[in-house]
Amino acid sequence: MQIRESAEMYLETILVLSEKGNVRSIDIAREMNFSRPSVSVTVHNLENEHYIKIADNGNITLEEKGREIAERIYERHRVLTAVLTNIGVPEEIAENDACKMEHVISEETFNCIKKHVEEAHCL
Structure with a gap:
């Protein structure tokens, strides 16, 4: 399973943040010190690749392959x-x-x- 380092960092950040509660794009942006627009693009790409799921309320969860x-x-x-x-x-x-x-x-x-x-x- 080959994935880019930046995507690995996002997935790891989502995992760590999820241990504290719900995760939204703004939480990722704050934690990684990235702009909200760049986080939004990457998060949607990760969703399209089925690494994460974004709920209607904006909560982000890891899919099985993203969690692995x-x-x-x-x-x-x-x-x-x-x-x-x-x-x-x-x-x-x-x-x-x-x-x-x-x-x-x-x-x-x-x-x-x-x-x-x-x-x-x-x-």
Whole structure:
């Protein structure tokens, strides 16, 4: 399943925001610090690709394939942030670096890192 990094970021943001309650385009725009028009275009593209669903009241929910991607990316974010902070990287820098790394790291490499972290009880 190939998807652009920007779409992954949107899906991850929707997942995180949905843990706090309903998600609307304005919430995504605020969280990502993007303009409302650019968020609107991307959100509608994600809906057309069946990654998300937009209800009549504007609430956004993840469709199954969107949720799978969001959860995969968010897991990478959490694990990579934990690894970086455990080796001494300041938390804000670790968060920013993990955000970049989560999109480009191979599945094999991530699985090895995750296994190591789990065995070392770093999470």
